[in-house]
Amino acid sequence: MTPLPAAAPIIRYGRLLTVLGLLGMAVVYLLALRYTPVEARQGMAQKIFYVHAPAAWGALIAFVLVGVASILYLWLHDPRLDLFAEASAEVGLAFSAVMLTTGPIWGKPIWGTWWTWDARLTLTLFLFLLFLGYLTLRAAVREPVERARFSAVLGIMALVLVPFIHLSVYLFRTLHPQPILLKPSRPSLPPQMLRTLLTSMGVYTLLYLGFVTLRYGIGLRRAARLREVDDA
Amino acid sequence: MPEAIRSALAIAGKDLRLEFRTRTALLSAFVFAVLTLLVFNFSRDQSLISTTDLAPSALWITVAFGAVVAMNRAFIIEREQGAFDALLLAPVPRGAIYWGKFLANLAFVGLVEALTLPLFVLFFNVPLGRALPGLLATLVLATIGFVAVGTILSAMVVRTRFAELMLPVLILPFMVPPLIGAVQVTARLLGGRPLTEVLGWLRLLVTYDVVFVTLCTLAFTAVVDE
Amino acid sequence: MPELPQNGAYMVAAYIVTAVILMGYAVSLWMRSR
Numbered sequence: 001m002t003p004l005p006a007a008a009p010i011i012r013y014g015r016l017l018t019v020l021g022l023l024g025m026a027v028v029y030l031l032a033l034r035y036t037p038v039e040a041r042q043g044m045a046q047k048i049f050y051v052h053a054p055a056a057w058g059a060l061i062a063f064v065l066v067g068v069a070s071i072l073y074l075w076l077h078d079p080r081l082d083l084f085a086e087a088s089a090e091v092g093l094a095f096s097a098v099m100l101t102t103g104p105i106w107g108k109p110i111w112g113t114w115w116t117w118d119a120r121l122t123l124t125l126f127l128f129l130l131f132l133g134y135l136t137l138r139a140a141v142r143e144p145v146e147r148a149r150f151s152a153v154l155g156i157m158a159l160v161l162v163p164f165i166h167l168s169v170y171l172f173r174t175l176h177p178q179p180i181l182l183k184p185s186r187p188s189l190p191p192q193m194l195r196t197l198l199t200s201m202g203v204y205t206l207l208y209l210g211f212v213t214l215r216y217g218i219g220l221r222r223a224a225r226l227r228e229v230d231d232a
Numbered sequence: 233m234p235e236a237i238r239s240a241l242a243i244a245g246k247d248l249r250l251e252f253r254t255r256t257a258l259l260s261a262f263v264f265a266v267l268t269l270l271v272f273n274f275s276r277d278q279s280l281i282s283t284t285d286l287a288p289s290a291l292w293i294t295v296a297f298g299a300v301v302a303m304n305r306a307f308i309i310e311r312e313q314g315a316f317d318a319l320l321l322a323p324v325p326r327g328a329i330y331w332g333k334f335l336a337n338l339a340f341v342g343l344v345e346a347l348t349l350p351l352f353v354l355f356f357n358v359p360l361g362r363a364l365p366g367l368l369a370t371l372v373l374a375t376i377g378f379v380a381v382g383t384i385l386s387a388m389v390v391r392t393r394f395a396e397l398m399l400p401v402l403i404l405p406f407m408v409p410p411l412i413g414a415v416q417v418t419a420r421l422l423g424g425r426p427l428t429e430v431l432g433w434l435r436l437l438v439t440y441d442v443v444f445v446t447l448c449t450l451a452f453t454a455v456v457d458e
Numbered sequence: 459m460p461e462l463p464q465n466g467a468y469m470v471a472a473y474i475v476t477a478v479i480l481m482g483y484a485v486s487l488w489m490r491s492r
Contacts (some may be wrong), residue, residue: 004362011491029473048472053477053478068484069242074454092484098474098476105472109465110483126405140392145243150388153451157381160447164409171432172412205481214487 002078007221014214021207028203031196048106050196054204055098056124062092062208063127066134067159070152082148083223085155087215089134091208096128122169123162130158144226236328243324243332247306248339257305259344261298265348268294269355287356288418295371295414296346296378296407303382304331304399306337307390329382330452334445337379345371363421366430370417373437377410377444378403384448387455406444413437 032050039046069085072078103121104114115121134154141147191198272290273283349371353360360367382403389398413433420430 011399015488015491018487020485022481025477029477033473038462040462043465043474044463045463045468047469051473051476074451091483094479098479101475101479102472105468105475109468126408129405133405136401137388137392140389140398141392141470149454153384153454154387154402156451157384157444157447160443161406161409164407164436167257168409168412168436171436172416211483212485214491218487218491 002080004080004220004224004227006215007224010213010220011217012132014210014212014217017206018214019210021203021210024199024203024206026197028200031199036192036196037190040112040183045106045109048102050200052099052102052106053094053197054103054201056120057201058204058208059092059096059099059124061205062088062095062212063162064159064211065133066092066131066155070155070159073148073152074156079144079148079223080220082151083219084212084216085151086135086138086219087212089138089155090215091211093131093135094211095126095204095208096124096131099124100128117169119166119169123166126162126165129163134158134208144223194218233330236325237331239324239328240331240335243329244335244339247333247336257302258340258437260305261302261344261451262347264342265294265298266351269298269348273355283356283358284422287352287358288415290356291352291418292374292411292415295345295374296385296411298344298348298416299375299378299382300400300403300407302341302344303379303386304396304442306340307386308395319428326453326456327449329456330449333387334379334383334448337383338375341375341379342372345375359424363424366421366427367418369434370414370421370437373434373441374410374414376441377437378407380441380445380448381406384452384455387452410437410440413440 027049032047036047036050038044065088066085069081069088072080073085100121103124107116107121108114134151137154139145141150150201268289272286272294276286352358382399385402385406386395386399389395389402392398413436417430417433417437421427
C-alpha cells in the first residue's frame with residue numbers, strides 16, 4: 001500500500017493558508033465597501049459582484065480538479081489523489097453555496113427577479129448538485145478502495161457532463177427569448193473596480209488552497225487512523 | 233470481438249428473463265407511469281394550460297422517472313438473486329457485462345415506454361400523425377442516454393444502504409441534457425414543425441449518447457473489478 | 459441624472475451570507491482537524 005504522508009504538517013500548513021485567506025477576505029471586504037466607487041445605475045448592490053463572481057470561478061476550479069484527480073486516480077491508483085478529490089469536492093460545495101446564495105441576492109435588485117435560468121447561475125446549480133451527489137456517494141460506500149474507484153468514475157462522468165449542460169442551457173436560451181430584464185451593462189471597469197475584482201479572485205484562490213490543504217490533511221489523518229485499526 | 237458480443241447478448245437475455253419472471257417490476261414501472269400522466273392531467277388548470285402545452289413535459293417527466301424506477305428495480309433484483317458475483321467470476325470482458333446490462337435495461341425501459349406512449353396519446357389528445365417517426369427517434373435517443381448513465385450508476389449504488397434513493401440523486405443531473413433536448417424536439421414536432429428544424433437538438437442527443445455510452449463502457453471495469 | 463437605487467440592504471445581506479458560509483466552513487474544518 002502506498003504510504004500516506006504525515007497529516008500533521010499538512011494540517012498546520014492548511015490552517016495557516018486558511019487564516020491568510022480569511023484575512024485577505026477582510027481586505028477584500030474593505031476594498032469593496034470603501035475603496036470602490038458606487039456604480040451609478042446599479043447602486044450599492046453592484047458590489048455583490050466582488051464576492052459573487054470569484055466564488056463561481058473557485059467552484060469551477062474545484063470541480064475541474066476533482067475531475068482531473070479522478071482521471072489520475074483511475075490511472076495511478078494513488079489514494080492521495082482520491083483524498084485530494086474528496087477535499088476539492090467539499091471546498092467546491094462551499095464555494096458554489098456562496099455563489100448560489102449571493103446570485104439571487106444580486107439578481108433581485110439588479111435584474112428584478114430572484115432567479116434567472118442564465119448560463120452561469122444554472123451551471124453553478126448543477127455544480128452544486130454534482131458536488132453533493134459526489135459527496136453523498138462517498139458517504140454511502142464503506143470500503144475505501146471501492147469508494148475511491150466509484151468516486152473517480154463519478155468525478156469523470158461529471159466532468160464530461162458539464163459541457164453538455166452548458167451547451168443545452170445555451171441552446172435552450174437562444175431559442176427562448178428571455179423577458180427583457182434590466183441588464184447591467186459591462187463597460188470597461190474603472191481601475192478601482194478592476195483591482196478589487198482581481199484582488200478578490202486572488203484571495204479566493206488562496207482560500208481555496210487553504211481549505212483544500214486543510215481538508216486534505218483531515219482526510220489523510222482519518223485514512224491513516226483507519227489503516228492502524230486494520231493493521232491492529 | 234464476436235466472443236464479447238455473444239457474452240453481452242447472453243447476459244442481456246438472462247437479465248431480461250429475470251425481469252419477466254418477476255413481472256412486478258414491469259408492472260410497478262407501468263403503474264407509476266400511468267399515475268404520473270394522470271396527476272399531470274388533473275393538476276393543470278384547464279382554462280389556462282392546454283394539453284398541447286403540457287404534453288411534452290408530461291411525457292418526458294413520466295419517461296424519465298419511469299426509467300429511473302425501472303433501472304433501480306433491475307439491479308436490485310439481480311442483487312437479491314446473488315447472480316452478480318457469480319457473473320464477475322466468469323472470464324467475461326467487463327465491457328461485455330456493461331453492454332449486457334445496458335441492452336437489458338434498454339429493452340426493459342423501452343417496454344415501459346411502449347406501454348406508456350399509447351396512454352399518453354390518449355390522455356393528452358396528441359395529434360401524432362407526421363410527428364410519430366421523429367417522436368420515436370427521440371424516445372430511442374433519449375432513452376439510450378438515460379440507460380447508459382443509469383446502468384453504471386445503479387451498479388455503483390446497488391450495495392449501498394439507500395440504493396433506491398441514491399440512484400435518483402446521482403442520475404438526475406445527468407438526465408438533464410437529453411431531457412432538455414427531448415422536450416424541445418417533442419414540443420416542436422407536436423406543434424407541426426418539420427424535422428429539419430430540430431436537427432440541432434437531435435445532434436446534441438446523438439453526441440451525448442455516443443460520448444456517454446463509450447465513457448460508461450470503459451469506466452465499468454473500474455466499477456466491478458476488485 | 460437618474461436617481462441612485464437604494465439597494466444597499468441587498469449588498470449587506472450578500473456580504474453577510476458570504477462571510478457566514480466561508481467562516482462557518484473554516485471553523486468546521488478547524489474543529490475537524492483537531
